[in-house]
Amino acid sequence: MKVLHVIGTFNNGGIENLLVNLTRQQVNQGLEVGLMITTNSYSEAMIKALDSRVSVLYVQKPVGNHNPFYFFKINWMYHKFSPDILHLHSPYTTPYFKSLGRKEKRFVHIHNNVDIYGYDKSVNQYLAISQCVYDVYKAHINNDYCTICYNGIDFYAVKEKTIYKDKPVRMVQVGRLLMEVKGQDITLQALEMLIKDGCNLRLEFWGNGPDIGRLRNMVKEKGLESYVKVAGDVDNNYICNHLCDFDIAVYSSRHEGLGIAAIEAMGAGVPVVLSNVDGHKEVSENGAVCSLFKSEEPHSLADEIKKITDNYQEAIALSHKAKKYVRDSFSIEKMASQLLNIYQNY
Structure with a gap:
């Protein structure tokens, strides 16, 4: 054929x-x-x-x-x-x-x-x-x-997370830098709230797209240069091998057909926070295997991240369920x- x-x-x-x-x-x-x-x-x-x-x-x-x-x-x-x-x-x-x-x-x-x-x-x-x-x-x-x-997903290429810290510090969001779809601005606003609340967190954005300059300007305007790295284009091999280095993965899409980037992070065993759009609800069994926040609401995202930082062992246990679910399903x-x-x- x-x-x-x-x-x-x-x-x-x-x-x-x-x-x-x-x-x-x-x-x-x-x-x-x-x-x-x-x-x-x-x-x-x-x-x-x-x-x-x-x-x-x-x-x-x-x-x-x-x-x-x-x-x-x-x-x-x-x-x-x-x-x-x-x-x-x-x-x-x-x-x-x-x-x-x-x-x-x-x-x-x-x-x-x-x-x-x-x-x-x-x-x-x-x-x-x-x-x-x-x-x-x-x-x-x-x-x-x-x-x-x-x-x-080729899960054989996705390195699994085996070492978990007592307290999460590093967060990542992977996706095309197009805020009207992927919602990186929502994640940035949530981080700003958490930093002001005294949380010790760092965030990396992986991906390229038309909003890369706008995102970097937003980071500078909010005075978050010490907390945020806009890495730009990152090849898939690197992503698959280094997602496991992070403590939390965040995906704040305004709409999502499925959420392949989120599935990769779940497959790596990283605790994940997703916006509650339909595509994310589908890959998370409606929030049964990871945290969901109200789409378009930075306060809701900040609350879910704070829950994870305060109860990281529970988030780790949930991430193991998520890893098994997506590897069996996708x-x-x-x-x-x-x-x-x-x-x-x-």
């Missing part, structure tokens, strides 16, 4: 790292796998992270360019690769691909609960990454052409197996 994954850009990010792990798992299953990058925005480090058995198809279309030449180039590459499965990771790319009588199956992965705008009849099945994304799809597009396929092996079943049966 030949599978062609299609993505617009391929820089360091959640979907891109998922594809690195998923395509490796798929070639291990015996599939012939290709990855088409439709723009010229990609990271050489991310390309090197791919399994050497994955064929990479470079369209090199400048971002935002609508020259018909690239439309023809996409289709030429697509027909030359001749996939049995066309697996699109953005609904916006569906119209690019003209089958011209080809009989391959088409799947569109919906990676968040925002990019749901319509149904294309050429698609065999839409793949929702969580129940909450599925529910949004059903509310917008009232048909049965959608199934849930949870994203997976492995890359489980995802690849489910995808193969979907490819074969839809």
Whole structure:
């Protein structure tokens, strides 16, 4: 079976790292796998992270360019690769691909609960990454052409935390620096409250994005330079090996389709605090295996962090439950197996 994954850009990010792990798992299953990058925005480090058995198809279309030449180039590459499965990771790319009588199956992965705008009849099945994304799809597009396929983590690459301090000090938040989605400003406000309350805490933000300058300015304006490090882009291998160095992981997203970064931290055995958006409630069994705070409310986040610092042994015990839960539920092996079943049966 030949599978062609299609993505617009391929820089360091959640979907891109998922594809690195998923395509490796798929070639291990015996599939012939290709990855088409439709723009010229990609990271050489991310390309090197791919399994050497994955064929990479470079369209090199400048971002935002609508020259018909690239439309023809996409289709030429697509027909030359001749996939049995066309697996699109953005609904916006569906119209690019003209089958011209080809009989391959088409799947569109919906990676968040925002990019749901319509149904294309050429698609065999839409793949929702969580129940909450599925529910949004059903509310917008009232048909049965959608199934849930949870994203997976390569937990063999995630180093587990084995040493816990008596009192937590170091906190981390991993994610794209886009505050309207990931809510780093909420975490910063909560930290400011805790510092003023006498808590001895340090915070690192890992990730890149359009708000990196804004976040650094906020840190400076609040006088928190001694307490906060905005690290910028951090590669996934480093993240997987060093999440375990932290005492608490915080994810304050304003909306979240699933919460892969949170799952990685839980899989490392780090006590986690999550905003109570639907995607986070789903990965935490509605708060049964980690702390939840009221989304958009820094005071609520500060309260949950304070509870952890005051009762760290309880938080550690809960983190062990979280680690077992996510490793059983969200492995890359489980995802690849489910995808193969979907490819074969839809």
